[in-house]
């Protein structure tokens with residue numbers, strides 16, 4: 001960004017507190033023009049005499065990275081429309097890729113904890129998309145027996161199809177199939193404004209119990225729900241105004257019902273997989289999906305507003321739950337199921 005460390009420090013304070021020359025003490029909460037120690041770049045509270053900095057008690061607590069580098073890092077993060085690789089940022093800024101990766105992990109944690117989980121009503125779209133567990137082709141094509149080939153060509157001539165020798169399914173593909181995960185997206189749409197509130201859930205299959213868990217907790221009875229023709233949505237018509245789009249025939253039904261906003265979310269997430277992450281592990285699938293949820297939410301804001309949004313979330317979140325102690329070997333190491341997510345939101349009282 002080309003600013004000095006002290007300028008970056010004051011910029012940090014401006015974003016964190018938005019109160020001009022006043023700061024709020026994270027210990028006693030006193031809002032005042034606290035004593036400033038330039039050498040240590042810290043404030044001393046006028047009320048409780050404790051020392052604090054703009055990162056105290058947030059996900060950046062005990063940070064070692066310089067303020068101007070953190071600002072650069074956040075700016076790069078918010079300007080990337082489909083996410084950005086930690087290695088890319090690390091090389092640009094000349095810092096350790098793991099540092100960037102951990103910080104991005106903390107941002108994703110913050111997006112999950114502060115997701116908008118208010119009760120939905122009105123027009124809602126639900127859809128599922130498969131992620132993780134990529135298909136791999138084997139190193140070479142399998143030679144097809146000439147007799148079998150001749151027979152298939154003969155059949156093809158009758159039916160009018162073209163012969164394509166098939167790959168044998170590789171062991172890697174078989175192992176990867178276990179890693180496939182279904183990402184459910186549920187979006188509220190407002191006419192003329194596109195999609196609003198968005199939430200995602202990761203499950204192992206597109207099944208009825210999963211959909212019931214999500215819909216019964218989040219959607220008001222009598223709302224209009226638009227889905228595709230998958231059987232797991234069949235029960236919805238008993239309690240909701242259920243509209244179906246038969247994807248094998250149409251993308252928009254004759255009455256104008258569609259799933260475009262849900263597909264739009266998957267479009268961004270697939271761009272992230274294709275262009276940035278090159279495939280994600282099931283453990284962090286939920287985390288990545290919530291990064292995309294945030295990017296969808298702030299898609300119409302300016303970079304400054306996006307940075308302000310990140311700082312507001314940093315101020316609210318407190319120290320990291322999953323990434324604190326990462327450098328000492330503490331990792332979350334488990335996937336976040338639908339129940340886990342609802343458990344988190346119940347615990348933080350949203």
Ligand SMILES: [Zn+2]
Nearest residue numbers: 025028045048
């Ligand atoms: Zn204080």
